[in-house]
Amino acid sequence: MLAGQPKYRQAAIRRRWKLETYQLIHDCHQKYNWKIDLMCKWAKIARSAYYKHFDPQRQSSQREERDKRIEAKIIAIAKSNHSLFGTEKMTMAVNRQMSDERPIYHKTVYRLMCINGISSQKPRYQKPKFKHTTPEKTVENKLKREFNASKPNEKWCTDITEVVAPGLPKAYLCTVLDLYDRYPVGYAISKHNDTALVQSAYEQAIQAYPTAHPLFHSDRGFQFTRAPFQNQLKKQGMMQSMSRVGCCIDNGPMEGWQGLIKEMRVVLHSQVASYDELNESICKTIDYYINQDPQKRFNGLTAGEMRQEAMKGNIKNCPIAPNHRIEKYWQEIHEKKIKEAKKILS
Template identity: 55%
Template sequence: MPAGQPKQRQIAFKQKQKQALYNLIKECYQEYSWSIEWMCRQARIARSAYCKWLDHKPSQRELRDQKILERIKEIAKSNNSLFGSPKMTMALNNELAAGETKIYRRTVARLMCVNGIYTSKARFNKIYRYKASRPEETAENILHRNFNASSPNEKWCTDITEEKIPEIFQRIFLCTIFDLYDRFPVGYALSKHNDTALVNAALSNAWKKEPDSHAMLHSDRGFQFTRAPFKHELEEHGMSQSMSRVGRCIDNGPMEGWQGLIKEIRAVLYPNVNSYEKMKTAFKASIAYYIHHDPQERFNGKTAGQVRKEAKDNPDQAAAYPIKQDKRYIAFWKKIKAKKKQLV
């Protein structure tokens, strides 16, 4: 076994080696009538261990692991190994019928590790260069990084992202209207051009799906969102506007994170795209996959589509899904506050 491999895989590799040796002894005994005791002595294994293996029957755990592994392989094959162990666990539990035993992440991680099943998502460091703009209209940061929402259509975010199309040196632009309650893409539009028409199309699609929405819309200070006509259009629909601070992309963090996620899903599910129309189709299919098949830890393994449907079916009893604050951030800000007190 190559050095540096995970411990679980090393253990599994040793077990497979032993099973192969046991099978060899069994075959030699059946075909050549060689002495089992002599073969065990030559292989430096206990005869009792061989006899125990010979009479072994799969345990309930082994049978369950085999069943889980088969489903893991099916899911990995269906989405080009898009999921790591956390999302694979949520996807498996999302399929369980009422009363079935919950599958734990450690079990899934072990089975994936031993069988060499890994997520094919890759993260790349990109350098973005932004051009300064002169906005016609600006708005205060009303959202103020409060990304929690108690019901659908309370807080919307929007932004534009781009993707380069290989071989033809062309770009495609995606503008999305994103609901902070259920991380649901209410409306989106794709175009060859990063212009005001792209934003208008995405917003129109959102209004078609949610005509009665008066959500607050948060964006960055891109020229598409700082135009006076855009602001007036929001006001006509009874929507307030909020904007990130200059150079503070974290103020629109969930939207930025979702854009990166949807591009990763597209790259995994549809890696070989070489035309604008194919890329457009790939993005639409990836967004549909995200809505219906991508489980979210924050939603207890449910998809964005499931959470939205539940909230729509029972608007008076919409479940709360508060964002869990990272312990590292809590510890970091405690240290900052402590240092400030010392300076005073």
């Protein structure tokens, strides 16, 4: 029963067994008048531990009382979002709700989540296959993977993804995302992956921020390479940027955000019976992300809270933390190319 369980859960199970043994010894002594000393010896537990457990003057320690409060918050949050959060986000969420107490560390949350068998329920997706199209007009990659932004409406990126549910038509989601705070400034949902979908998302973003002139980054889908759409961006005073062919990492934040939203939707709204319900579940998931999903990069604030602070003039500098594993990977690729070039020259 203990094999394969996390160490914190193993410790909790052992403790529960010990408490049940204490209770069993107590019941047998009351009902059958069996000797406590003998039963403690059979159960291989200290007699002093048994008496201490049933000491009427014994009180819970401050840590035990605090753990109970934290545990109640963890269980309530997990029930409210169907165990959407892992340890990191659960820690931020609990700290938001218990801000009047001293900070709660992730090891405490991890321990209590293990004890209660709570873990993140995010599913994994297979990447959909898309048909290649011939672009009408392309532009260079001006973003160049500089995903940090110093203020709102400085850099926008966009993409289209399909959201699927068993037995229902696909829903296509087009989102315009601000790279400063990962805030969706505009999005649209449709049964068709067409120009009207992109136009609707773009117009929603412009209506929300009519004076914005950001760098507008996308892939080379036909919806973004059309001359009318490019002219529209120029009229708005936007500079267009496009990912290179076959380099989805050039639009990495957008790709990651879409995957996050689809994972969250399945956990928060797993049962949808119609296309309208699927559409509604996407909207509710985006709203949950904006208002209730704490971000480590923003020190526990949500994307919506970051946006509200920025609109008040309180611009916060929250650069993306470096990923040393990816940096090492690209360094190895670079060194390999140099070696191959030297071999060719020699």
